[in-house]
Ligand SMILES: Nc1ncnc2c1ncn2[C@@H]1O[C@H](COP(=O)(O)OP(=O)(O)OP(=O)(O)O)[C@@H](O)[C@H]1O
């Protein structure tokens with residue numbers, strides 16, 4: 001590898017982040033571990049990191065063509081990518097097309113109900129609080145983002161949603177919802193970061209309704225590994241050469 005890993009800056013649940021010889025570049029290593037419920041439930045399968053890396057980079061490449069910039073710079077190997085170092089905005093930005101998960105529980109809407117329009121939600125990234133859902137006013141009050149930045153995050157998230165819905169629809173999968181993260185680069189631009197994978201999306205087979213994402217692990221549905229591989233194979237086959 002031409003890019004050298006320097007200090008381990010952060011070890012998260014799904015990835016390790018390393019410094020490189022360049023101050024504004026990082027190496028993100030995708031791990032084989034799988035966690036849920038704020039890391040109370042732990043698992044793993046061999047090759048999971050590679051599968052998520054391949055799905056993420058395939059999506060980031062397509063988004064770049066659709067005019068959405070991400071932190072992705074290049075693939076180093078099966079488990080490592082080079083990314084632009086960002087000052088992360090401590091929000092999980094969630095886009096929902098269908099009700100599922102916490103939205104269904106909170107609002108009493110049956111899982112799988114189509115929403116009349118896509119919804120964007122913000123969750124504060126704070127493990128000790130369990131990443132609470134917060135309002136736009138909370139975001140501003142906490143100085144996490146300005147009103148103008150909130151507008152930008154929402155429009156960017158909705159643009160990403162349109163692109164992702166198309167990518168998944170073309171491979172026979174409904175995009176139920178997904179979580180993304182953003183950061184700011186040294187020019188102050190807001191850039192899409194982290195990953196987009198079955199860890200961070202709800203993906204349901206259009207024909208059978210079968211879940212093909214991390215809910216298989218969260219809910220002990222079995223075939224976790226098979227489902228991640230299926231999504232990877234399908235997305236690369238259709239979108240890998242775009
Ligand atoms: N381009 C980037 N620059 C700096 N940090 C990044 C970048 N992209 C992602 N990150 C951060 O790197 C970490 C990736 O690790 P991982 O996803 O495993 O974390 P995690 O266990 O989910 O914990 P966290 O609650 O911090 O997300 C996350 O904290 C993420 O916000």
Ligand SMILES: [Mg+2]
Pocket residue numbers: 012013014194
């Ligand atoms: Mg994470």
